[in-house]
Amino acid sequence: MKAYGNPRARVGANSGPTGGPAAAITPMPFYKGMELVCRNCGATFIFTAGEQEFYADKGFLNEPTKCPKCRGARRDERRPQRDERRSER
Numbered sequence: 001m002k003a004y005g006n007p008r009a010r011v012g013a014n015s016g017p018t019g020g021p022a023a024a025i026t027p028m029p030f031y032k033g034m035e036l037v038c039r040n041c042g043a044t045f046i047f048t049a050g051e052q053e054f055y056a057d058k059g060f061l062n063e064p065t066k067c068p069k070c071r072g073a074r075r076d077e078r079r080p081q082r083d084e085r086r087s088e089r
């Protein structure tokens with residue numbers, strides 16, 4: 001009877017849900033990404049659901065204030081190299 005033998009069919013993590021209970025009809029991700037404005041460069045970036053989960057997991061209560069680019073740049077700053085901060089502007 002239940003020898004369908006396809007446990008993956010139930011997971012349906014990314015693939016489209018086929019006939020779920022009140023399944024989302026719109027092609028929307030599970031979580032909505034938040035649109036944030038970088039405090040450093042003023043660029044708009046998306047705080048993705050995955051990042052939100054990551055942050056929540058880390059116990060961060062605040063959203064990131066900097067775009068991934070600036071966050072990466074800040075990382076680079078730890079390396080004592082030439083003055084790249086000046087060229088940022």
Ligand SMILES: [Zn+2]
Pocket residue numbers: 038039040041042043066067068069070071
């Ligand atoms: Zn930025």
